[in-house]
Amino acid sequence: AQSVAQPEDQVNVAEGNPLTVKCTYSVSGNPYLFWYVQYPNRGLQFLLKYITGDNLVKGSYGFEAEFNKSQTSFHLKKPSALVSDSALYFCAVRGNSGNTPLVFGKGTRLSVIA
Amino acid sequence: GAGVSQSPSNKVTEKGKDVELRCDPISGHTALYWYRQSLGQGLEFLIYFQGNSAPDKSGLPSDRFSAERTGGSVSTLTIQRTQQEDSAVYLCASSYGTPKVYEQYFGPGTRLTVT
Numbered sequence: 001a002q003s004v005a006q007p008e009d010q011v012n013v014a015e016g017n018p019l020t021v022k023c024t025y026s027v028s029g030n031p032y033l034f035w036y037v038q039y040p041n042r043g044l045q046f047l048l049k050y051i052t053g054d055n056l057v058k059g060s061y062g063f064e065a066e067f068n069k070s071q072t073s074f075h076l077k078k079p080s081a082l083v084s085d086s087a088l089y090f091c092a093v094r095g096n097s098g099n100t101p102l103v104f105g106k107g108t109r110l111s112v113i114a
Numbered sequence: 115g116a117g118v119s120q121s122p123s124n125k126v127t128e129k130g131k132d133v134e135l136r137c138d139p140i141s142g143h144t145a146l147y148w149y150r151q152s153l154g155q156g157l158e159f160l161i162y163f164q165g166n167s168a169p170d171k172s173g174l175p176s177d178r179f180s181a182e183r184t185g186g187s188v189s190t191l192t193i194q195r196t197q198q199e200d201s202a203v204y205l206c207a208s209s210y211g212t213p214k215v216y217e218q219y220f221g222p223g224t225r226l227t228v229t
Contacts, residue, residue, distance in 0.1 A: 034217060043118075044157075044205070044220040051215055080136035090157060101147055102169065102218065 004093045006105035013081045014113050021076040021108045023065075023091030033074040034092040034102060035065055044090065050074060059087070070107040079110045116140065118221035120206050123202065125194055126227045134190040135224045139208030146183055146208075148191050148216060154201040160204075196228045 004025045013019045025031055033046040048059025055067040065076045076089060088109050092102040119138045139146050148160040159173035163183045168202050174180070178196075183189040193200055203225050207218040 032215065043222045044207075045215040046219070049217055098127055101162045103159070104149075104157035111222075 002093055002095050002103050004091050004103055004105040006089075006091055006108045008108050009106075010109045010111065012111045012113060015083055016080050017062050019078050019081040019085070019110065019112070021089050021091075021110060023071050023074045023076065023105060025074060025091070025093040026072065027093055027095035029095045031067075031074075032094050033065075033067060035059065035063070035074075035076050036090045036092065036104075037061075038088040038090065038107075040087070047076070047089075057083075081110075083112045086110055086112045118208055118219050118223040120204075120205055120224050122224060123222065124225045124227075126229060129198060129228055130195055131228065132192065132194045133196055135193075135204050135206075135226070137189045137191070137208075137221060138207030139187065139189070139206070140219055141187075143210055143219070144186070145190050145209045145211065145216075145218075147207045148181055148189070149205045149207065150202045151205055151223070155206065160191070166200035193226075196226075198228045201226055201228045 006023055033050040036044045037045045037047050047063050048057050048065055050067045051056045058064045063078050065074050067074050088107045090107045091105040094102050118140055121136045142164045146163045150158045150160055161181045162170040178194045181191045203223040205220055205223045207220045209216040209218045
């Protein structure tokens, strides 16, 4: 069975500082990994994905994520946080067998403080 | 372009009543998904439609929940004899192909409150 864990319910960071939102996963076979963001009173938006290729994936709004196979992690990062980055972030994963949809983590609330 | 739309945006119903939630996916998207988002619980997968294949119903929490997708486009999620624990935001998403590779596009959700 596939699963994803976001160990932090809440991450607080000062504006201008780098941010990291953590995600670890468990799947059989090679993983397909995604990050989504949910801004207040808005739907989920796709940020980035890792399917194959370079371990460092760049996405929307200056975010990037690094796939680390040995640590089974896919942490979301941004070099300099903005107040407007404050939102709920979801990591999602699926394996490459069968036809099961994505499994989402419980989400991490990011607060960027001016 | 037009995104995924859902209706109604809010629904308040009495315990025991049936409700229907509607999802209009992005045109041309073959895959459609329903999720439930409860406070502090993340996204809970409910059901998945892919083209003309039989839907994956493995996430439906009870037989009070059902969904259909007519003509490969619009989908309706039906909850019969609603209970207070059904209160949540119900999200619909669609994607161009299989969830393996293609990202999902989400609608704004329907907030269901069962009183």
